Amino acid sequence: MKLAYWMYAGPAHIGTLRIASSFRNVHAIMHAPLGDDYFNVMRSMLERERNFTPVTASIVDRNVLARGSQDKVINNIIRKDKEENPDLIVLTPTCTSSILQEDLANFVERAQMDTEGDVILADVNHYRYNELQAADRTLHQIVKFYLDKANKKCELPNEKTKNPSVNIIGISTLGFHAKHDCTELQKLMKDLGITVNMIIPEKASVHDLKNLTKAWFNLVPYRELGLSVAKYLESEFNIPYIDITPIGVVETAKCIRKIQQVINEQGKNVNFEDYINKQTLYVSEAAWFSRSIDCQNLTGKKAVVFGDNTHAAAMTKILAREMGIDVVLAGTYCKYDAEWFKEQVSEYCGEVLISDNNGEIANTIARLEPSAIFGTQMERHVGKRLNIPCGVIASPIHIQNFPIGYKPFCGYEGTNQITDLIYNSFTLGMEDHLLEIFGGHDTKETITKGISANSDLNWNKEAQTELNKIPGFVRGKVKRNTEKFARERNLSEVTIEVMYAAKETIGN
Known part of the structure; x- marks a missing residue:
């Protein structure tokens, strides 16, 4: 374990809670x-x-530490089963429960004797998986639990729907523009004459999960969540899946053509x-904007892209392939899926x-x-400190990235939203000098020592x-070049003489 100043993906229990709270009538x-x-x-x-x-939080306090938490956890499960009448209760391990080495599986087994609904323990190792990995594993676990249950009761549907249908897998609470993307994907499927069989986990009932097997194919818009479920459904029920994210003109068309291929292969x-x-x-x-004079003015400008795998890869392709912008760096914090990301963005x-x-x-x-x-x-935040404009394209995000208005990133309407984001991110950054001339927000005399905490100047x-x-x-460029000049000469303080010397040498 390491102490983190900022985390890109939260701890495992957050991922499990995202899935549990997305389903209808499921309690965690x-x-x-x-x-x-x-x-x-x-x-x-x-x-x-x-x-x-x-x-519900089953609180670990000093009394629990002294006596053990078995009775408290079991009583909380039974109490919530009676109060809420949920279809499923998910017991979520945390860092604390792992440290205490408690037998949570035994707690679940004991509680199940006195509950009406189902009870399961989320099978995630709190030290091995982050939020995204845990969310994917928890969704897979719940889907498999209910399909196995339906299979034992001989309740699994034997046939596909009459007309082409799709399961959209991976729409969950706290997803980046996920609800708007879901609406756009539903519109897209309707336009193509495809019935949406199920959307999981958002607003789905666990008792309906057995109907997943009726779909002709599965669509996984986000690589981070739902891919393991899609692979499971393919291996166990021969349902093909499409994991091409329909973000951007080219990738949306590519996704639709893949859907066409999958449907035609089924007759x-x-x-x-x-x-x-x-x-x-x-x-x-x-597509029109990419040929306009406004977009041509952006051609060759440098951009950095960083985020989760899905959105960072999609944005890199849009900038480079569709708008002619020089992506000098593409990065992701999803280290567990690094090979896929490198394959997608390297060119x-x-x-x-x-x-x-x-x-x-x-x-x-x-x-x-x-x-x-x-x-x-x-x-x-980094961009603010460096005076470089930044468009937010992936989690972790702020409340401003949960807009009330309709702002999908997927589909053809999503292409318009992304185009506006790209154009505004570049052009609005050019206005700082005007704000300064006429008295704007950028006139404070705050000087940071550097973008990281290891600067000694x-x-x-x-x-x-x-x-x-x-x-x-x-200003940010001048500051960085001046500090680089000073460090190369082992100077500990930047004076006005150092600034002038750096300007003459570097040509700020």
């Missing part, structure tokens, strides 16, 4: 100390939920080429960075000096004043 019990129950507040705030989050004759052409020409403005970017160390990423951005960043809220007052006279949109 988290065995943890007071303070670890922040998930309830976070979900209520970000998702603007009107109802209470169905998560149906469909052709979606006319639909693709119509959507590309008249619904998506991205579209200058460097690939696989890391979950925010300091390393920040320093790399400072070194590359891009015109814009497309990343998480963490990279947005100080700026004296005279040098700070001179630096603040430089327009904001180039």
Whole structure:
């Protein structure tokens, strides 16, 4: 275990709670100390939920530590079963329960004797898996539990739906624009004449999971969540899956053509080429915009992309392939799936960075000096410090990335939203000098020592004043070049003389 200043993916129990609270009439019990129950507040705030989050904390306190927690956990499970009448209760391990080495599986077995609903223990190792991995494993575990249960009762459907149908797998609470993406994907399927058989886990009933086997194919829009379920359904029930994320004009068309292929292989004759052409020409403005003078002005500008695998790979392809922007770095914090990411982005970017160390990423951005960043809220903070604009494209995110208005990233409407995000991220960053001239927000005299905490350089007052006279949109570059000049000469303080010497040498 390591102490983290910032984490890109939360601990395992957050992933499990995301899945449990996404299903309808499923309750989660988290065995943890007071303070670890922040998930309830976070979900209520970000998702603007009107109802209470169905998560109960079974608190570990000094009494539990003295006597053991078996009775408390079992009583909490039985109590919630009577109060809420859930279809399923998921007991969630945490770091604390792992440290205490408690036999949670035995607690579940004991509690199941006195409950009406089902009770399972989330099978996630708190030290081995992060939030995304745990969410994927928990969804797989729940799906398998109910399909096995239906199979034992001979309740599994024997036939597919009459017309082509799809399961959309991986739409969950706290997903990045996930609900809007889901709406867009439903519209897309309707346009293609495909019935949506099930959407899981969001708002699904666990008792309906047996109907997953009726679909012609599965669509997994986000690689981080749902891929293991899709692979399980393919191996056990011969249901093909599509994991091409329909983000961007090219990838959306590629996804639709793959859907066409999968349907035709099952005896149906469909052709979606006319639909693709119509959507590309008249619904998506991205294809037109890429040929406009506005987009041409962005050609060759440098950008850094960082996020989860799905969104970082998609954005890298859009910037490089569809808009002619130079992606100098594409990175992801999903280290467990690094090979896939490298395969997807290597031909579209200058460097690939696989890391979950925010300091390393920040320093790399400072070194590359891009015109814009497309990343998480963490990279947005880095951009603020470097005076580089940042468009947020992936979790971790802020409440502003849970818009009330309709803002999907998937599908053809998603292409319009992404195009606006890209264009605005580049152009709005050019206005700092105007804000300064006319008295704007960027006139404070705060000088940071560097993007990471290991800088040992100080700026004296005279040098700070001179630096603040430089327009904001180039000030960060001047500061970094000056500090680089000073370090190379083993100087511990930046004075105005050092600034002038650096300007003459480097040509700031």
